[in-house]
Amino acid sequence: MVWRLLPMLAFQLAPAVAVRLFGGADTSLSLVLLAALAGGGAWVVIDGLQGARLMRWLRAENPTELPSIGGSWGEMQERIRRLLLLRERAVRENDTRLQDFLAALQASPNGVVLLDADKRIEWFNQTASDHFGLDSQRDLLQHFGNLVRDPGFAGYFTAGDFRHDVQMPGRNSTTSRPVNLSVHLHPYGEGRSLLLSRDITAKEQAEAMRRDFVANVSHEIRTPLTVLAGFVETLQTLNLQEAERERYLDLMSQQAHRMQTLVSDLLTLSRLEGSPLPSAFDWVSVPALMAQCEQDAMHLSCALWMEPHVLDFSATEASEIAGSASELQSAMSNLIGNAVRYSPADQRVEIAWTVQDDGSAVFSVRDHGAGIAAEHVPRLTERFYRVDRSRSRETGGTGLGLAIVKHVSQRHGAELLIESTPGKGSTFSIHFPARRVRPMATVRASAELIDA
Incomplete structure (x- = not known):
C-alpha cells in the first residue's frame, strides 16, 4: 500500500x-x-x-x-x-495423474464402474463394457440398475448390503458358452460406489473339473478294489475247486490290470502337463509309427473279439513328424484302440496319413460303429467322460485316452477334430501344421548331399 x-x-x-x-x-x-x-x-x-x-x-x-x-x-x-x-x-x-489412473483401471483384467451418489454411471472400463454390454456413448450418467437387470444382482443392488459379492451371468453368456461374473460394490467418498466385476467362468469350470476328476478317480479305483477285496475274501473263506480258484484269480488279474492301466494313463497325463514342449527338430518316421500302431491294434482286436477287425492302413506320402516319438505313438494308438474297442467285430477300421497341398498332414482313424450323438462330441476329450460307461469298462477303457490325444495334439501344435454320425461311425483326425511335417524324400536327398 x-x-x-x-x-x-x-x-x-x-x-x-x-x-x-x-x-x-x-x-x-x-x-x-x-x-x-x-x-x-x-x-x-x-x-x-x-x-x-x-x-x-x-x-x-x-x-x-x-x-x-x-x-x-x-x-x-x-x-x-x-x-x-x-x-x-x-x-x-x-490431469496427467488422472489419465494415468484411468489408464491403469482400463488395463485392469477386472471390470471397473464408477457410480455417483445416485448410482449413475460416471465412468467404466472396456472390461466392464464387455461384462455388462455397456456403451460409452449411450450409457454414461444412466442408472446402473436400469441397465443390468439380472434378478440376483437387482436384489443385491437394492438391499444395499455390499459386504460380499454376488454372482450373475455375463451379458454374452449362452448355454453352450456360459460366462459367470462375480460382482462386488464398494462404497467410498460421499455416497459414491466402485463396482468391480470379475470373470470367474474358468475358475468355476476348473473347480467343477477338479471335483469330477476326484470323484471319477475315486470311483474308477474303488470299483476294482471292491472286486479284488471280494475275491480275496472268497479265496480266504471258501474251499474252492481248482477251476473256480483259477477263474477267480483270472478275474482278480483283470481288475489289477485295469487299475494298472488307469494309473499309467494318469501318470501319462501328468507327465504331458508338466514336461517341456517337444522339440521341433527331432523327426519321427510316420511309417514306423504306423507299423507299430498296426501291430498293437491287431493284438488288441484279437484279444477283445472272436473275429478281428479289418485294419486298412494307407499313406499318401512317406513323411516325418517333428516331435516326441512316444507321445505321437501314444496318441495314434489311443485313436486306433478306441476304434477297435467300440466297433463291432469283423468291421473295417480305416487309418490314413494324408499330406495336404499346403504341406500340412492329417492322421485320421475312421470306424463304422454305432457313432456318437452330437451332444456328446464336445465333451469326449474330458477326463473320464464316457458315452456308455458299462461298455467302456467291458472293453478295458479308462476314459483318459482322448484326453491324452488332445494334450499330445496341442503340444505338437496340432488340432484334434471329431466327426460322428449315429449309426454310420466316427472319424477322429489329428491335423498337423506344415512346419511339423516333412517328406522323407527330402531327408534322403539331404543325406546323399552330405555324403557327396
Missing part, C-alpha cells in the same frame, strides 16, 4: 513545487494547492487506465498475452501471471 501512496504524493508534489519555484514568492497558496490537486488527478487517471488494462487482461480468454503495465499494477499483473502459471501446471499434472 505504501508503494501506491508514494507515486500519488510524487504526482501531487511535483506540480506544486514547480508552480512555487517558477511562480516566485508572490505565488498564492491556492494556486499551489490547485497544482497539487491537478497532479493528483493526473495520477488517478493514469492509475485507473493501468487498472483497466489489467482488468481487460484478466477478462481475456488468453491471459498469457501480457500488456505493458508499469507500477504497482504491473507488479500485481506479474504476480497474477505466476499464480496462473502455477495453477495451469498443477491442472496439467493432476
Whole structure:
C-alpha cells in the first residue's frame, strides 16, 4: 500500500513545487494547492487506465498475452501471471495423474464402474463394457440398475448390503458358452460406489473339473478294489475247486490290470502337463509309427473279439513328424484302440496319413460303429467322460485316452477334430501344421548331399 501512496504524493508534489519555484514568492497558496490537486488527478487517471488494462487482461480468454503495465499494477499483473502459471501446471499434472489412473483401471483384467451418489454411471472400463454390454456413448450418467437387470444382482443392488459379492451371468453368456461374473460394490467418498466385476467362468469350470476328476478317480479305483477285496475274501473263506480258484484269480488279474492301466494313463497325463514342449527338430518316421500302431491294434482286436477287425492302413506320402516319438505313438494308438474297442467285430477300421497341398498332414482313424450323438462330441476329450460307461469298462477303457490325444495334439501344435454320425461311425483326425511335417524324400536327398 505504501508503494501506491508514494507515486500519488510524487504526482501531487511535483506540480506544486514547480508552480512555487517558477511562480516566485508572490505565488498564492491556492494556486499551489490547485497544482497539487491537478497532479493528483493526473495520477488517478493514469492509475485507473493501468487498472483497466489489467482488468481487460484478466477478462481475456488468453491471459498469457501480457500488456505493458508499469507500477504497482504491473507488479500485481506479474504476480497474477505466476499464480496462473502455477495453477495451469498443477491442472496439467493432476490431469496427467488422472489419465494415468484411468489408464491403469482400463488395463485392469477386472471390470471397473464408477457410480455417483445416485448410482449413475460416471465412468467404466472396456472390461466392464464387455461384462455388462455397456456403451460409452449411450450409457454414461444412466442408472446402473436400469441397465443390468439380472434378478440376483437387482436384489443385491437394492438391499444395499455390499459386504460380499454376488454372482450373475455375463451379458454374452449362452448355454453352450456360459460366462459367470462375480460382482462386488464398494462404497467410498460421499455416497459414491466402485463396482468391480470379475470373470470367474474358468475358475468355476476348473473347480467343477477338479471335483469330477476326484470323484471319477475315486470311483474308477474303488470299483476294482471292491472286486479284488471280494475275491480275496472268497479265496480266504471258501474251499474252492481248482477251476473256480483259477477263474477267480483270472478275474482278480483283470481288475489289477485295469487299475494298472488307469494309473499309467494318469501318470501319462501328468507327465504331458508338466514336461517341456517337444522339440521341433527331432523327426519321427510316420511309417514306423504306423507299423507299430498296426501291430498293437491287431493284438488288441484279437484279444477283445472272436473275429478281428479289418485294419486298412494307407499313406499318401512317406513323411516325418517333428516331435516326441512316444507321445505321437501314444496318441495314434489311443485313436486306433478306441476304434477297435467300440466297433463291432469283423468291421473295417480305416487309418490314413494324408499330406495336404499346403504341406500340412492329417492322421485320421475312421470306424463304422454305432457313432456318437452330437451332444456328446464336445465333451469326449474330458477326463473320464464316457458315452456308455458299462461298455467302456467291458472293453478295458479308462476314459483318459482322448484326453491324452488332445494334450499330445496341442503340444505338437496340432488340432484334434471329431466327426460322428449315429449309426454310420466316427472319424477322429489329428491335423498337423506344415512346419511339423516333412517328406522323407527330402531327408534322403539331404543325406546323399552330405555324403557327396
